[in-house]
Amino acid sequence: MAPPKLYVGRKIRELREANNATQSAFAERIGISTSYLNQIENNQRPVSAAVLLALAEKFQIDIAEISKGDGDRLLSALSETLSDPLFESYTPNLQELKLVTQNAPGLARALISCHQAYRRNSEQLASLDDTIGRAAVAEPTPYEEVRDFFHFVDNYIHELDVAAERLSGELGIGEAEAGAALANHLESRHGVRVARAGADEDIIRRFDARSKLLFLNPYSPAATRNFQTAFQIAELEMGEQAAALARKAEFRSTEAFEICKIGLYNYFAGALVLPYQLFLAAAQGLRHDIELLATRFGASLEQVAHRLSTLQRPGLKGVPVFFARIDRAGNITKRHSAAKLQFARFGGACPLWNVHQAFEMPGRFIRQLAETPDGVRYLSIATEVTKKGGGYHAPHRRYAITIGCEISYAKDFVYADALDLTNRAAFEPIGISCRICERTNCPQRAVPPLKRRLSVDHNLRASLPYSMI
Incomplete structure (x- = not known):
């Protein structure tokens, strides 16, 4: 070809x-x-x-x-936007979409933003009952604005990543126990001591600037305590840089600006406990074995999986992977993809995706060979993670996390061992979201695709009560 x-x-x-x-x-x-x-x-x-x-x-x-293509993320978002019935009289081909995203990315983002506002306004109007007459503001939520900010910068912030790696090298993180090194740095440089939160405090982290005490939940896992200590270092040392980066994004609200700063501190913290080049070398050497990487760096499975999705430094990139975290209701609470696979911006994830099975088999890594409607094939790995913060009576938050890569990179993952990557029949058909998936014979379809007409035969019933034409 x-x-x-x-x-x-x-x-x-x-x-x-x-x-x-x-x-x-x-x-x-x-x-x-x-x-x-x-x-x-x-x-x-x-x-x-x-x-x-x-x-x-x-x-x-x-x-x-x-x-490299001028933005698989932007292309995917624009394609999903134009699949709305609002644009039923216009169906652009792939080349047209590429020309727009390559030559006029600002125009593409403006169209996506307008469509988001239209959808929110439509949803608000559809749900109005006793609130008729109130003004409905069709604007993205602060969290959605920040999500899109990280999405379109490829979830890689060079200034913060390099600064975190430099500090990590000074502290010897990756070579020595991270918790002690982070706590010692916090105290020696900022006069802030790490203390145990009280048994009656339902918190993960609390900083008292007056007493210069950082209170951490003593029942949180060590990886969580280390990350929160690194977060506090980020807030104390990277405040100006984070504020400057957030200002450049020109958010609509103060809430989005502050949420973005939190996200940037989290980014720095992740890069500090999992320094770029050391982590990249370990990932390559251990063939992306998430459990071994977590043990090697004293991190959680989620922290490792998320960090793998940020290895996009120019000239020193890792394997392009996708990463997502999903709750038991199917909500995607974290998402990023450096691969061609892009998550839907609206609606739930495909029910045929193996990430949903993770809740049924806690403690296990579930492998899946999958193919999307565009013919691209992937290796997908999913597992369930439980976040604890106390004893028997404390609430346990359960999520499923997933990472994966295009099949051309699968041999770089230990999870591909013993799988027949050459057998096309071994790949399960999955989609991105039912509302934009064009598969006509999916038995798990939740809703019809937006741009297909339906035919209903009263004398025939298959797995779906309609067929698509």
Whole structure:
């Protein structure tokens, strides 16, 4: 099969403008005609391998970085938006969608935001009963704004990641017990001591700035206490950087701004207890065995799985994986994908996905070979995790977490051992969300796809009470 044509006109144009070069001067430097460069920049012609090599030689760029698609996340979100019946008179093909996301990403995001506002407004109007007459504000919630912020920065924050790795090296984290090193740093640099929270306090962490005491729940797992100590270090040392990053996002509300800062502190904490290059090397050496990585770094399974999804440092990337956390009701409470698989922004996850089975088999790792409607195949691993904070009477929060990768990377995972990766029949068909899945014969379908008409035969009943036409 011929490789896909590469249209990266916007990136080429940005590179030229960053070097303050005219089209003629830039074209001459890489050995092509001005007209060819103009066609490349306007995505009228694909970029050739020879041009990529010339760009790498003349401008010291990373070929893999410039040839990477201009945003699977944005493409997926735009595709889902345009699947709404609101746009039933227009069905763009994949090439049209790619041209928009590559050439006008700002316009694509604006359309997605407008559609989100439309959906919220529609849902509010549909649910109005005794509240008729009240003003309905069709704006994203602060949590949704922050979720999208991390989603579209690839869940990798370079400034924080590098700073956390530098501090981690100074403290010897990854080579020595993290809890003591973090607590000692907190006290020696900031005069803050770690203390045990009272037995009557239902908390995970509480910081008293006046007494300079960080109270931690003594019944929390060590990995949780270490992470919360790292979080406190982030808040004390990275406040200005986090605020600057959050301001750049131009959130609509103060709540979103503050939630984003919390998210950035969490990011720093994760990068501090799981330093990038040390963790990446361990992940590769242990073939992404989550249990061994958790033991190696004194972290939780969830912390390790989440960190694997952030290994997107330019020039030093890990395997592109997807990661999600799901509660027992099927709500996706955390999500990120560096792979082609993108989670639905509305609705629940596919019921055929193995992550749902994790609640039925706690303590086990469930493997699944899966194929999405676009023909891409994946290795998916899921397990149940329980978060405890006390004894018998304390509430236990249960989640299922999942990570996975495209099948071309499966051999880098210990979980692929003994699976027949070459047998296409071994791959189970899954979707992203029923509302946008085009599979016509799925016995687990919850709702019809938005853009398909239905046919109802009163004399025939299969697993679904309708067929799609």
